Amino acid sequence: MATVEELKLRVRELENELIKCKQQQHNCAVEDAHSQALYRPKIDKMSAEVVDSNPYSRLMALKRMGIVDDYEKIRTFTVAVVGVGGVGSVTAEMLTRCGIGKLLLFDYDKVELANMNRLFFQPHQAGLSKVEAAEHTLRNINPDVSFETHNYNITTMDNFTHFMDRISHGGLEEGKPVDLILSCVDNFEARMAINTACNELGQIWMESGVSENAVSGHIQLIIPGETACFACAPPLVVAANIDEKTLKKDGVCAASLPTTMGVVAGILVQNVLKYLLKFGSVSYYLGYNAMQDFFPTMTMKPNPQCNDRYCRVQQEEYKKKEAEQPKVEVVQEEEEIVHENNEWGIELVSEVTDKELEAASGTVPDLPEGITVAYTIPAEDPVGGEIVEETERSLEDLMAQMKKM
Amino acid sequence: MADESARRAVSQIPLLKTHAGPRDRALWPQRLKEEYQSLIRSVEQNKHEDNDWFRLESNPDGTRWTGTCWFIHELLRYEFRLEFDIPVTYPDTAPEVAVPELDGKTAKMYRGGRICLTDHFKPLWARNAPRFGLAHLMALGLAPWLAVEIPDLISKGHVVHRERPREEAQ
Ligand SMILES: [Zn+2]
Numbered sequence: 133m134a135t136v137e138e139l140k141l142r143v144r145e146l147e148n149e150l151i152k153c154k155q156q157q158h159n160c161a162v163e164d165a166h167s168q169a170l171y172r173p174k175i176d177k178m179s180a181e182v183v184d185s186n187p188y189s190r191l192m193a194l195k196r197m198g199i200v201d202d203y204e205k206i207r208t209f210t211v212a213v214v215g216v217g218g219v220g221s222v223t224a225e226m227l228t229r230c231g232i233g234k235l236l237l238f239d240y241d242k243v244e245l246a247n248m249n250r251l252f253f254q255p256h257q258a259g260l261s262k263v264e265a266a267e268h269t270l271r272n273i274n275p276d277v278s279f280e281t282h283n284y285n286i287t288t289m290d291n292f293t294h295f296m297d298r299i300s301h302g303g304l305e306e307g308k309p310v311d312l313i314l315s316c317v318d319n320f321e322a323r324m325a326i327n328t329a330c331n332e333l334g335q336i337w338m339e340s341g342v343s344e345n346a347v348s349g350h351i352q353l354i355i356p357g358e359t360a361c362f363a364c365a366p367p368l369v370v371a372a373n374i375d376e377k378t379l380k381k382d383g384v385c386a387a388s389l390p391t392t393m394g395v396v397a398g399i400l401v402q403n404v405l406k407y408l409l410k411f412g413s414v415s416y417y418l419g420y421n422a423m424q425d426f427f428p429t430m431t432m433k434p435n436p437q438c439n440d441r442y443c444r445v446q447q448e449e450y451k452k453k454e455a456e457q458p459k460v461e462v463v464q465e466e467e468e469i470v471h472e473n474n475e476w477g478i479e480l481v482s483e484v485t486d487k488e489l490e491a492a493s494g495t496v497p498d499l500p501e502g503i504t505v506a507y508t509i510p511a512e513d514p515v516g517g518e519i520v521e522e523t524e525r526s527l528e529d530l531m532a533q534m535k536k537m
Numbered sequence: 538m539a540d541e542s543a544r545r546a547v548s549q550i551p552l553l554k555t556h557a558g559p560r561d562r563a564l565w566p567q568r569l570k571e572e573y574q575s576l577i578r579s580v581e582q583n584k585h586e587d588n589d590w591f592r593l594e595s596n597p598d599g600t601r602w603t604g605t606c607w608f609i610h611e612l613l614r615y616e617f618r619l620e621f622d623i624p625v626t627y628p629d630t631a632p633e634v635a636v637p638e639l640d641g642k643t644a645k646m647y648r649g650g651r652i653c654l655t656d657h658f659k660p661l662w663a664r665n666a667p668r669f670g671l672a673h674l675m676a677l678g679l680a681p682w683l684a685v686e687i688p689d690l691i692s693k694g695h696v697v698h699r700e701r702p703r704e705e706a707q
Contacts, residue, residue: 241648244648287622288600288623288625289559292560321631324629324630325624325626366660385647385653386653439629506659507659508660518552519553520575521574523570527566527573530574531594534580
């Protein structure tokens, strides 16, 4: 006997299928009837001419105004967006509208009706893979952009190998690496996987994130060997100044707001444009505290004892490169942490409230007001205990024993 | 999480030695052996304490794990299939355990039925990497989740006992 809940679920599934069928029919009809009218032809060269048919005129105006030296250069860049959710989809749309050369999109998830509190995706796309749905929408917005999509989870063995291959060879000119990777994922494992890949390949990337309580976020530029990698310190969090006791996490994993995600996508792509087109100053770390409207910034040096071996290798490489640089009077970009005045009265709030964990805490790195670590790692081993003993037995033998239990 | 029983359960699970993930072709087989040793001891211990509650097995290269876990509530046994992949960054990051048949039934899950671990789990794992293994993941990640979620899901009618209890079915 099916329960009411099961039947409700089934009804929802069928409704979704119906929507998709209708959409497909609609798309076919539309495509047949007015494909000419709906899709603009590709544009060979960006023009600054201000006519209503030129989608690039307002962007090219940046050049005329002297903000950007060479805006057309945007068409030569390739950016990989990993995670096409609340932040990644908006990020991809902004880059598409800006006329980026090529976008690689990675995501294993499907569009769900539960995602409709976020921007970009629409209800009729429910059930489609996010990368497929995104490519369709983005291609319509700007046919000048090249797209490459991968519908898989980058953290598993085979996919990770493929992911590494595509970021090192998937540039606009096949065989060349991508120019930048943007991490728009929502979990630690995927961030660490991107970090691993980028440290090994020496690939520059930007990390972004929105907290699970939806009221803070951050972006971070990571240049392997030169700035702290994602594994150099415990995850950084923007303190939202919320009393942990009043924060009820029972019953839900995560909240999300289209506003916070939109802001984070906005500051991420702003940083990308500044980095690629060389204007303004590029942020190394920019936090967003939505509760107090506070934006802490900082830069962080890599940790010489970082757990990631390739991070340490990249640090050595960077040091060598720096030593070889002729000693011109370089205005040394101060690596030291910028201490903002704490005019907002924001207190450092530890996200870890458990007394027991606090007792076993390690040292907190020197961070500016408003940024803290999600947790600390104590210097000595916290849990003592028995260690697995040496065994002569084979793996197959152990597997067989486990299976028989 | 850090109650006395969880602490005791964890202290009885042997810690692992080899810091190697699945991309480390040379050392991963050794790590895998340690994982199995630790899991076997853990299951033996659970049986000994009359608290046998999960089984796990992997594909030959140890990158994909499947199994079952069960939970006794008011003398009835509820059994669930579980699965996870070993991420390339293991053991620095823990795998994401999924109980697919509960997907969509509780908000304490991410898509695909991946369970939502407590705020305590990640720091605890990070502090004890690489010495924690899959047996620790079961005891510190999945067990507390089941203990909170399953009674709640049963009371809301989202989880219904499939047959009569085992003892009667015999
Ligand atoms: Zn590092």
